[in-house]
Amino acid sequence: MVVEGERPLFEVDQTASSVRLTADDLKMNIVENVGDVLAEQAGITSQDNEIHIRGGRVDESMFIVDGMSVKDPLSGSANNLYLNVDAIEELEVITGGFNAEYGGRVSSIMDIKTKNGNKKSFGGKLTANTFGSKLLLEGPLSKNQKSSFVFSGKTSYLDKSSELFYKE
Numbered sequence: 302m303v304v305e306g307e308r309p310l311f312e313v314d315q316t317a318s319s320v321r322l323t324a325d326d327l328k329m330n331i332v333e334n335v336g337d338v339l340a341e342q343a344g345i346t347s348q349d350n351e352i353h354i355r356g357g358r359v360d361e362s363m364f365i366v367d368g369m370s371v372k373d374p375l376s377g378s379a380n381n382l383y384l385n386v387d388a389i390e391e392l393e394v395i396t397g398g399f400n401a402e403y404g405g406r407v408s409s410i411m412d413i414k415t416k417n418g419n420k421k422s423f424g425g426k427l428t429a430n431t432f433g434s435k436l437l438l439e440g441p442l443s444k445n446q447k448s449s450f451v452f453s454g455k456t457s458y459l460d461k462s463s464e465l466f467y468k469e
Contacts, residue, residue, distance in 0.1 A: 318397040324390050324416065333433075335364075335384050335392070339411065342394055355396055357408025365412045387426055387437040388453035390416040418442075418449030431466075433457040 320342055332338050340347040344355045354362055364371045366384070395410040416439070423440035435455045442448040 319393055319395040322392045322394075327386050327389060327392070332386055334386060335389075335411070335413070338386065338392060339394060344396055345394070345409075354394075354409040361408035363410050365410065367413070367415055383455065384413065384415075385435050385437060385453040385455050387428075387435060388415050388451060390414045416451055418451040420446040420449045431462045432459050 322338065327338065330338065330341065332341070336347055336352055339345050339352050339354075346353045352362065391414045393410075393412040395412065396408075418439040418441070420441050423438075425436065425438040427437075428435045433456055436453070438450075438452040440450060442450055
């Protein structure tokens with residue numbers, strides 16, 4: 302069963318300040334990761350590979366991917382979320398006035414919803430350059446078209462290409 306609905310253009314009773322980007326919006330931007338997308342938004346800066354939103358510290362933000370809070374198990378922070386932008390269906394950045402359900406966050410909430418796989422046919426996307434490559438594969442898991450998969454991966458060649466291009 303598939304349930305579809307339309308989102309209103311403006312929500313007059315909304316008290317939070319937020320920006321919502323869809324997969325189509327992300328295709329229009331030249332970005333490599335979630336940090337690049339966020340750094341293009343008003344009030345958000347990226348410094349030393351850390352995201353700062355409205356002057357807040359890194360640990361004052363929260364990343365949610367498909368309804369689950371994401372943190373580095375060793376450091377406890379979520380400032381380095383390496384997610385292939387091609388795998389994102391929708392990204393919402395809430396920068397103020399968010400509800401208590403997010404528990405003690407002062408700076409922002411990044412709510413990311415990943416894509417559902419194509420239930421009808423197989424497809425994919427491969428992007429490569431001298432510094433790295435990305436791959437996205439999707440398709441049905443069964444012939445009855447009730448389930449699907451999405452596989453996304455990303456790698457860097459920077460260690461090898463920097464030796465080639467920047468010899469000492």
